[in-house]
Amino acid sequence: GAGVSQTPSNKVTEKGKYVELRCDPISGHTALYWYRQSLGQGPEFLIYFQGTGAADDSGLPNDRFFAVRPEGSVSTLKIQRTERGDSAVYLCASSFGGSYNEQFFGPGTRLTVL
Amino acid sequence: AQSVTQPDIHITVSEGASLELRCNYSYGATPYLFWYVQSPGQGLQLLLKYFSGDTLVQGIKGFEAEFKRSQSSFNLRKPSVHWSDAAEYFCAVGAGSGGYNKLIFGAGTRLAVHP
Numbered sequence: 742g743a744g745v746s747q748t749p750s751n752k753v754t755e756k757g758k759y760v761e762l763r764c765d766p767i768s769g770h771t772a773l774y775w776y777r778q779s780l781g782q783g784p785e786f787l788i789y790f791q792g793t794g795a796a797d798d799s800g801l802p803n804d805r806f807f808a809v810r811p812e813g814s815v816s817t818l819k820i821q822r823t824e825r826g827d828s829a830v831y832l833c834a835s836s837f838g839g840s841y842n843e844q845f846f847g848p849g850t851r852l853t854v855l
Numbered sequence: 856a857q858s859v860t861q862p863d864i865h866i867t868v869s870e871g872a873s874l875e876l877r878c879n880y881s882y883g884a885t886p887y888l889f890w891y892v893q894s895p896g897q898g899l900q901l902l903l904k905y906f907s908g909d910t911l912v913q914g915i916k917g918f919e920a921e922f923k924r925s926q927s928s929f930n931l932r933k934p935s936v937h938w939s940d941a942a943e944y945f946c947a948v949g950a951g952s953g954g955y956n957k958l959i960f961g962a963g964t965r966l967a968v969h970p
Binding site for chain 1: 859861887891896897898899900901904906945947951955956957958959960961962963
């Protein structure tokens, strides 16, 4: 079956613009995660969904970042008023259930803010 | 706070040589520990994990790791490296309530393999 897919693969935007990043999890996976990987760093947790609700959003850096998962499948990460420091690879992962289950990662979206 | 340290940013080994990548963690309770590999253009792939039980765990691609509670370490090893093992390797600890629901990663170790 298909793995986690993320679109677009690359996104270039200008400082101050709004962007949306999309994640399609593996079919049947109820848990979905967003991570951010800056250059030379490991992935950093942003938010975790169980079904439609955000169970843990403690990693979102500020109120410019928001994520939704309205039907418990596809998720969108939204960034308002982008800043150059938001440039990173945004990774999505999904798992069957939450705790103890392996997280399967997508290839990521590389966001560049000029 | 939970954290993971990977002391080596870059490691270079010759093909056929043995490999050990170091990982130290800080976590108050019994840790859930992972090693992931990331190749260029690929997503993160799980190599192996430790939850409990035998402290020596076997993974895919011939990798193994040993959990040492006294040293707060979870080092990754492979007896004979192949050129295709060149990639970035991340150690991670699972955090959250009722098991784990997020991963805390180290900064990674980039492995280069000389022919």
